[in-house]
Amino acid sequence: SYVLTQPPSVSVAPGKTARISCGGDNIGSKSVYWYQQKPGQAPVLVIYYNSDRPSGIPERFSGSNSGNTATLTIARVGAGDEADYYCHVWESGSEHRGVFGGGTKLTVL
Amino acid sequence: QITLKESGPTLVKPTQTLTLTCTFSGFSLSTSGVSVGWIRQPPGKALEWLALIYWDDDKGYSPSLRSRLTVTKDTSKNQVVLTMTNMDPVDTATYYCAHSPSYGDYFDYWGQGALVSVSS
Numbered sequence: 001s002y003v004l005t006q007p008p009s010v011s012v013a014p015g016k017t018a019r020i021s022c023g024g025d026n027i028g029s030k031s032v033y034w035y036q037q038k039p040g041q042a043p044v045l046v047i048y049y050n051s052d053r054p055s056g057i058p059e060r061f062s063g064s065n066s067g068n069t070a071t072l073t074i075a076r077v078g079a080g081d082e083a084d085y086y087c088h089v090w091e092s093g094s095e096h097r098g099v100f101g102g103g104t105k106l107t108v109l
Numbered sequence: 110q111i112t113l114k115e116s117g118p119t120l121v122k123p124t125q126t127l128t129l130t131c132t133f134s135g136f137s138l139s140t141s142g143v144s145v146g147w148i149r150q151p152p153g154k155a156l157e158w159l160a161l162i163y164w165d166d167d168k169g170y171s172p173s174l175r176s177r178l179t180v181t182k183d184t185s186k187n188q189v190v191l192t193m194t195n196m197d198p199v200d201t202a203t204y205y206c207a208h209s210p211s212y213g214d215y216f217d218y219w220g221q222g223a224l225v226s227v228s229s
Contacts, residue, residue, distance in 0.1 A: 001172055031215075042222055088216075090215075097171060098213065103156065
């Protein structure tokens with residue numbers, strides 16, 4: 001089955017830009033979704049269809065997807081962005097199923 | 110306003126069958142394109158996609174858990190039920206149900222989650 005690979009952790013200084021990658025075989029041909037999860041809370045959708053933002057998600061959150069890597073970019077990072085981030089794709093084929101990446105812990109230094 | 114809430118036992122014994130119910134409001138599972146999925150998260154670990162049921166009663170399951178999972182819906186009650194057989198301590202996790210507006214692609218609304226522990 002399809003595998004998504006994320007770095008376990010990313011650290012960034014406040015005010016800087018964080019980039020979280022999600023690798024997969026020809027992931028550029030799929031739609032990628034990103035979720036933010038803070039401790040003790042359910043995940044929140046922050047990016048869908050590679051680069052679209054749900055209402056209420058700041059413009060600082062953006063996404064891109066090409067080749068074998070999708071990227072979530074968070075500009076002007078603040079303490080409130082510290083969380084786990086998960087990528088998610090829909091595995092196309094004869095069966096319907098989704099796949100999550102292993103998650104990335106974003107630490108704001 | 111879309112809301113979902115998981116309910117079920119907090120503790121099950123090994124080999125038992127787990128039955129979780131997702132009760133939702135703010136949408137209909139008879140609307141074309143809508144689906145409800147189940148996702149779990151062991152303590153301190155990553156999210157794991159489990160199953161999905163569509164408005165037309167089509168279903169999808171994780172390949173690794175397919176033989177143990179069944180998902181059903183009761184549209185009149187606004188409920189989706191997940192059953193998982195032969196529970197094991199490694200199945201200890203928070204189980205979430207979530208709404209997908211677009212053929213199961215992504216989840217835009219999530220329940221608060223239900224922690225299920227498996228222990229004798």
